[in-house]
Amino acid sequence: MYSLYGISLRSAWPLPLPRATGHLSPEIELCEGDGACFAEASDELARSPDGEQWYTHLALPSNTDYLRWSRLFEFTVSPDGRRIVGRPLERGSAEAFHTYLLSQVLSFALLKLGMEPLHSTSVVVEQGAIAFVGDCGYGKSTLAAAFLQAGYALLTDDLLVLRKQDGRYDAYPGPPRIKLLPEVARELLGTAASGSPMNDLTDKLIIPLNGCQHYGQPAPLRAFYVLQPPEESSRNGAVALRRLRASEAFVEITRNTFNTAVDDGPRLKRQFGFTTQLASEVPVKLLTYPRDLSLLPAVRDRILSDLRG
Numbered sequence: 496m497y498s499l500y501g502i503s504l505r506s507a508w509p510l511p512l513p514r515a516t517g518h519l520s521p522e523i524e525l526c527e528g529d530g531a532c533f534a535e536a537s538d539e540l541a542r543s544p545d546g547e548q549w550y551t552h553l554a555l556p557s558n559t560d561y562l563r564w565s566r567l568f569e570f571t572v573s574p575d576g577r578r579i580v581g582r583p584l585e586r587g588s589a590e591a592f593h594t595y596l597l598s599q600v601l602s603f604a605l606l607k608l609g610m611e612p613l614h615s616t617s618v619v620v621e622q623g624a625i626a627f628v629g630d631c632g633y634g635k636s637t638l639a640a641a642f643l644q645a646g647y648a649l650l651t652d653d654l655l656v657l658r659k660q661d662g663r664y665d666a667y668p669g670p671p672r673i674k675l676l677p678e679v680a681r682e683l684l685g686t687a688a689s690g691s692p693m694n695d696l697t698d699k700l701i702i703p704l705n706g707c708q709h710y711g712q713p714a715p716l717r718a719f720y721v722l723q724p725p726e727e728s729s730r731n732g733a734v735a736l737r738r739l740r741a742s743e744a745f746v747e748i749t750r751n752t753f754n755t756a757v758d759d760g761p762r763l764k765r766q767f768g769f770t771t772q773l774a775s776e777v778p779v780k781l782l783t784y785p786r787d788l789s790l791l792p793a794v795r796d797r798i799l800s801d802l803r804g
Contacts, residue, residue, distance in 0.1 A: 574607070616673075625802065636652055636673055680700060
């Protein structure tokens with residue numbers, strides 16, 4: 496039994512996660528499957544024009560979601576989101592298997608359970624979470640590593656789960672790891688930064704974090720910082736912050752949902768309601784800065800100054 500994103504998991508595989516305490520009933524079961532478990536998916540895959548792609552998602556006739564990364568691993572998510580079945584294929588490492596399982600795959604289960612995960616890397620500053628959002632390659636994890644360098648702790652990298660309670664939004668911890676390019680890891684985390692490759696299409700490493708580098712408790716969300724595209728930020732040449740209006744904030748938070756594959760009416764209605772409320776209650780700020788590793792301390796200090804008013 497494990498605890499992740501505020502939910503309890505029972506897993507057939509040992510996972511790099513904190514064990515759940517107390518006598519909890521699992522909200523999601525993670526099970527190992529054989530070929531028979533993927534028979535429906537194999538039939539659909541043979542008929543699908545997307546069958547040869549590196550990443551494939553299929554909504555099966557049984558209302559099961561099927562996800563496959565070619566030669567790495569494949570998974571199914573049950574219609575109620577309570578059961579995930581998976582197996583490695585030819586070349587997937589255990590670290591990569593865990594990373595995809597606990598982010599992309601798990602997001603389908605979270606949606607089925609009524610949650611709205613966001614695409615964010617988040618750190619904790621003075622017991623409050625700040626969430627960096629932006630597209631892949633915009634530098635969310637690199638900026639978070641600059642906070643790790645200064646002694647702050649990572650809350651989650653990639654997938655952010657929020658719950659509103661007692662008039663605030665609590666952000667829940669993800670796995671104790673961060674994904675970084677090797678040169679970024681060496682520059683910001685030093686010689687201790689070693690990890691496992693994600694896949695053959697990227698040089699990024701999956702880097703495990705120790706107990707001091709990872710915040711294992713929920714933290715109240717203080718603000719979102721929306722990262723601009725690197726090329727646009729570099730033209731500006733300066734570190735700049737601007738608070739967005741609620742309508743602008745709604746667009747940015749919606750743009751940074753973690754899962755865009757599920758777009759049925761009930762999901763979109765729930766998503767828009769959640770995002771509207773979130774955008775009106777939590778500060779959302781546009782962050783522009785040149786993508787230069789030597790400037791990251793100045794960017795970090797600008798954010799810290801902003802948080803302190």
